[in-house]
């Protein structure tokens with residue numbers, strides 16, 4: 170069930186920020202409810218559930234599909250031409266599959282690992298520059314942003330978001346490019362992420378509790 174005051178909640182988010190509804194908790198009926206409440210950017214993290222929901226909503230033309238979870242290489246083919254955004258590019262092996270399979274440039278966020286001690290998915294921050302250098306040669310990948318998940322570690326949440334913002338500026342300067350988006354912030358930390366310049370917040374539980 171969506172929260173009763175979903176419309177009021179949405180109004181508390183600045184209009185220039187995209188709410189990507191993390192749909193992993195939702196049934197098809199609840200997807201209909203999201204749509205009726207004006208939320209049209211959906212983020213899934215598992216290939217099977219994505220395909221199910223995608224088929225179900227295939228006639229709703231103005232939906233944007235974001236893939237936000239780790240995308241296994243052996244399953245990538247099944248989704249790569251159905252999604253509008255990939256938030257979780259974390260390896261050149263996956264980039265190569267996209268380059269080969271995708272028919273138009275895919276708007277892609279590179280997932281960055283800021284807190285290495287947690288061993289999360291993502292490109293370690295100190296390898297980001299060489300990763301991007303390689304990536305810029307792929308014509309079917311349109312680099313639009315950096316993505317991260319904050320974790321408990323030596324830096325607090327806001328410091329982690331700040332670090333991603335700084336990394337973005339460094340990369341832009343180094344390669345003389347503009348990276349328009351930052352995908353960061355979830356139910357527990359989206360306010361801090363917005364303070365640090367998030368353009369896309371990925372919200373799950375807070376929409377539903």
Ligand SMILES: *Cc1c(COP(=O)(O)O)cnc(C)c1O
Nearest residue numbers: 191214237355356371372373374
């Ligand atoms: C589930 C999920 C979210 C949303 O998490 P909540 O804490 O429920 O807001 C955001 N990003 C990713 C990658 C997720 O898997």
